[in-house]
Amino acid sequence: MKEVRVIEIKESVFADNDRQADELRSRLKEKGVYLLNLMSSPGSGKTTTLTGTIAALKENLRIGVMEADIDSDVDAKTIAQTGAKAIQLHTGGMCHLDAEMTMQGIEALGVEDVDLAILENVGNLVCPAEFDTGASGNVMILSVPEGHDKPLKYPLMFEVCDAVLINKIDVLPYFDFDMELVKTYIHQRNPKAEIFPVSAKTGEGMEAWTTWLKEQVAKWKYER
DSSP states (O other): OOOOOOOOHHHHHHHHHHHHHHHHHHHHHHHTOEEEEEEEOTTSOHHHHHHHHHHHHTTTSOEEEEEEESSOOHHHHHHHTTTSEEEEEEOTTOSSOOHHHHHHHHHHHOOTTOSEEEEEOOSOSSHHHHSOOOOSEEEEEEEGGGOTTHHHHSHHHHHSOSEEEEEOGGGGGGSOOOHHHHHHHHHHHOTTOEEEEOOTTTOTTHHHHHHHHHHHHHHHHHOO
């Protein structure tokens, strides 16, 4: 029987994506632009958290936002109301953004007048974690109603993130959510991950998060 050739397509796709991601990261580094890749599942409060983040930082940083979704422009319209530059990216049915799509988004957004570019990735705890977007930093949001076991179920997402926001802490009394246990689970996956319990609704904990983010932007911008 004739031998069949086996082509590792996934490996090839990731290799090409990683090369493009490194190119984009280097290009943004030269411009002094920090690209934040913000990930979470649907309904975790990404857009509300982002709105609060922009409100806290817009006096110090020039912010541009790329809202990624399969369809609609609802989130981009919401962000535009904050005064930040905003565009909507449609993924054509794909459940994540890769480096090439992010590069197209950056070109459309325009970063000549931007210090902090934020990519609000498609709501999903699986695919977005697999693809390097070329971001300077990765952050994910885990909301209290989702449960404290998510780091066990979706390990890669927590492994690739520099920080984890635990959102909706204002509803902690109503859910069986163990804050100390989730911190343990996160650090089992990623000992270096910063953890910020926040409530985007009430503003609790947001100062610690935005201070950390401002520091990351400053390091990226000035330590070149």
